[in-house]
Amino acid sequence: MASVEYPDSKVYNTHHVWAQCNAKTHIAQIGITDYLAEELGGIDSIDVPLEEDELEMDSLVIHIHTKNRIRHFRCPLTGRVTAVNQEVLDDPAQIYLDWKKAWLFKMEYDDEDELDLLMNGSQYTKHLDSL
Numbered sequence: 001m002a003s004v005e006y007p008d009s010k011v012y013n014t015h016h017v018w019a020q021c022n023a024k025t026h027i028a029q030i031g032i033t034d035y036l037a038e039e040l041g042g043i044d045s046i047d048v049p050l051e052e053d054e055l056e057m058d059s060l061v062i063h064i065h066t067k068n069r070i071r072h073f074r075c076p077l078t079g080r081v082t083a084v085n086q087e088v089l090d091d092p093a094q095i096y097l098d099w100k101k102a103w104l105f106k107m108e109y110d111d112e113d114e115l116d117l118l119m120n121g122s123q124y125t126k127h128l129d130s131l
Contacts, residue, residue, distance in 0.1 A: 004034045006125055007100065011118035013076040014127060017062065020103070021077075021115065028077055029103035032062065035128055036073075037099055040066050043092040048105045053081045055107060057114055062104060064092075076118055079109035 010018040016036035019028040037043065047063040055061055055075045062073040083106040088094045095102040119127060 006033070006121035008121040010100075011076065011115055011120060012124035012127075013058075013074060013118055015074045017073050017076050019076045019109075019118065021109065023112075026079075026108050026110075026112075027082060027106055028079070028109050029106050030062075030076065031099065031103040032064075032073065032095065033124075034099040037095045040064060040071065042067060043095065046089055046092050046104060048084055048089065049081045051081050051084060055079060055081065057117075075107075077107065077109040077114050078111055079107040082106045082108050 006012065010020045012018050012033065016033045016039075018031050018033055020031075021028040043064055043066060045065045047065075049055060049061050055078060057076065057078045058074045060072040061075040064071045064073065085103050085105060088102045088104060
């Protein structure tokens with residue numbers, strides 16, 4: 001796989017889900033990494049929580065349907081869904097065009113301390129190297 005740069009403007013969990021957080025508004029965009037998208041191959045559809053849903057860190061919230069299976073992925077933060085990116089849900093191929101911008105949903109996160117439990121870009125790259 002080609003070398004991908006994972007920006008420090010996002011934080012990552014070990015399940016290949018990223019969060020781009022705004023410290024002023026406590027709103028985070030949530031998406032999946034290029035690594036995960038490539039590992040999955042073609043994505044047929046994606047299910048995410050609905051607006052206003054309350055989420056817990058590490059709960060299964062992203063369900064990705066591929067040709068022969070459904071994979072489930074964990075939420076990087078605790079909080080409440082504030083928006084869903086219907087464009088990407090309608091056309092998951094957008095993730096392959098630019099995973100850094102193809103967010104799945106936004107959430108208002110509750111606990112800034114949870115950010116310390118996630119990896120920055122260089123830590124995530126090291127995590128991938130260990131797989």
